[in-house]
Every structure is written in C-alpha cells, then in structure tokens.
Amino acid sequence: MDDGARLLRPGDPPAFSVHQADGASPFVLVADHAGQRIPSRLGDLGLPRDELDRHIGWDIGIAGLTSKLSHRLGAFAILQTYSRLVIDCNRPLQAAGSIVESSDGTEVPGNAGLGDEERACRAREIFAPYHARIARELDRRSAGAEAPVLVAMHSFTPVFGGLARPWQAGVLYQRDARLAHALRHALMQEGLVVGDNQPYAVSDATDYAIPVHAERRGLLHVELEIRQDLIGDEAGQQEWADRLARILPGLLPALRDHARSPRGCRRCGARRAAAGPPLRRSRR
Numbered sequence: 188m189d190d191g192a193r194l195l196r197p198g199d200p201p202a203f204s205v206h207q208a209d210g211a212s213p214f215v216l217v218a219d220h221a222g223q224r225i226p227s228r229l230g231d232l233g234l235p236r237d238e239l240d241r242h243i244g245w246d247i248g249i250a251g252l253t254s255k256l257s258h259r260l261g262a263f264a265i266l267q268t269y270s271r272l273v274i275d276c277n278r279p280l281q282a283a284g285s286i287v288e289s290s291d292g293t294e295v296p297g298n299a300g301l302g303d304e305e306r307a308c309r310a311r312e313i314f315a316p317y318h319a320r321i322a323r324e325l326d327r328r329s330a331g332a333e334a335p336v337l338v339a340m341h342s343f344t345p346v347f348g349g350l351a352r353p354w355q356a357g358v359l360y361q362r363d364a365r366l367a368h369a370l371r372h373a374l375m376q377e378g379l380v381v382g383d384n385q386p387y388a389v390s391d392a393t394d395y396a397i398p399v400h401a402e403r404r405g406l407l408h409v410e411l412e413i414r415q416d417l418i419g420d421e422a423g424q425q426e427w428a429d430r431l432a433r434i435l436p437g438l439l440p441a442l443r444d445h446a447r448s449p450r451g452c453r454r455c456g457a458r459r460a461a462a463g464p465p466l467r468r469s470r471r
C-alpha cells in the first residue's frame with residue numbers, strides 16, 4: 188500500500204493499548220471509547236478542542252477507570268486509542284453510527300461525505316486491529332480452564348436532550364442478562380440507582396462488542412455504563428475501580444452454574460433479557 192492511502196502515520200500511536208496482558212483474572216475489560224486521539228492526517232476533524240473534549244468525542248473517565256480496574260483485578264484490558272468520531276468501534280461497520288457526520292447537535296466537518304476508500308481505511312487501521320486483538324485474547328483464554336468474562340466499559344453524559352439522567356450506572360445486555368442482573372442487584376444493594384438496559388440497550392444493529400465477542404461465544408458478559416460526572420477525576424475513578432473490583436469476582440460462581448435464563452431477576456426486579464433485538468435508541 189502506498190503511504191498516501193494510509194491513515195496512521197509515523198508519530199500516530201497504535202490503535203489500542205493493553206493492560207495486564209497476562210492477567211490471571213477471568214475478566215476481560217474492553218473500552219471501545221476510551222481514547223480521544225485523532226490521526227494526524229485528519230487534523231482535528233474540523234472541530235474545536237472543547238467539542239472533542241466533550242462526550243461526543245470519547246467516554247469521559249473510562250480510560251482511567253478501566254486501567255485502574257484492570258490493575259485491581261489483575262485483568263486483561265484493552266483500550267481503544269482514537270476518538271469515536273474517527274470510527275466508532277462499538278458500531279457495526281454498516282451502521283449509520285459507524286462514522287457520524289453529526290453528533291449531539293455538532294456537525295463533524297471531517298466526516299462529511301466520506302468516500303468508500305476513506306471509510307475502509309479507518310476500518311482497516313483502527314476498527315479491525317482492535318477487534319482482532321480482542322478476538323485473539325478471547326480465543327486464547329477460552330482454551331484455558333476458566334472461560335473469560337467480557338465487561339464492556341462505557342460512560343454516559345449526565346444530561347442528554349435537556350433531561351437529567353437519574354441513574355449513576357446502567358447495565359446493558361441483549362440476549363443474556365445473567366451477569367448484568369447480578370451486577371445490577373449488587374450495585375443497588377449499595378444504594379445506587381442502576382438502569383436496567385438504561386440509558387441504552389444493546390442490539391445487533393447498534394452494538395458490536397457484546398453481540399460479536401460475547402453473545403456468539405456464549406460468554407458471561409455485561410456492558411457497563413457509568414455516569415461521567417462520577418468518574419471525571421482520579422478519585423472518582425479509583426472509587427469505582429475499588430467498588431467493581433470488590434463486587435465482580437464474587438458474582439461468578441453462582442452464574443457459572445446456570446445456563447442463560449429467559450427469566451427476569453427476582454431479586455432486583457430487572458426485566459427479562461430480550462429474545463431478539465430490543466428497542467433501538469440513539470446512543471450517546
């Protein structure tokens with residue numbers, strides 16, 4: 188390939204970073220929206236710094252939380268380096284949200300009217316190697332004694348569309364609610380308000396990591412959303428890392444013994460997992 192066709196150039200960081208590559212914990216943490224870098228060839232996508240810094244550019248706080256949780260658990264973690272505005276690594280490549288021309292009222296000039304080759308370039312150099320690394324890790328760990336458990340780490344903006352969101356966290360899932368409901372119950376026992384497939388729900392049309400890496404493999408999993416104002420600084424990230432590291436391992440023994448259940452959770456009242464794609468919601 189000639190250099191003119193390449194997206195990433197010397198000086199641009201790799202598409203992802205890994206923490207605790209040999210971590211013994213069964214948990215595998217993925218953070219699709221951890222980073223906010225932009226490949227040098229794309230400049231600033233035509234956006235001012237304050238737009239790139241807000242929630243449309245990345246999941247605020249999630250890189251710090253995920254790396255801290257990785258170290259507390261001794262768990263493999265992979266963090267995507269580039270802004271979700273370059274290409275969204277939690278969207279199928281054919282989804283409208285893969286490379287957005289606008290997000291939460293902000294036009295993204297650098298994404299306007301992209302041709303197939305530019306789209307393919309972003310997919311080839313960012314999306315593909317990131318997901319290949321996750322697949323390789325899950326393959327390796329699935330061959331071991333203890334099946335891996337996928338936790339997709341995300342954060343959500345406290346106010347969206349003029350409405351303040353009441354949840355401190357949310358557990359998201361589609362076809363298998365085992366870990367999501369167990370985690371929700373544990374967090375609620377600590378007095379937290381925890382959304383059940385809120386503020387978003389997982390679907391094949393709008394999500395990638397959970398349907399592809401967890402559901403297809405039959406792995407225990409949850410997509411976890413934390414409200415951004417709670418993890419905006421290091422103290423908040425440490426508090427949530429400590430909380431999740433204390434809770435998560437203890438949930439597994441009871442879940443390992445149960446095949447995925449269509450029932451809702453009798454303890455916390457969470458509804459049953461959908462048999463197919465649930466409601467589509469816009470994802471912010």
Ligand SMILES: [Zn+2]
Nearest residue numbers: 220246341342
């Ligand atoms: Zn996210």
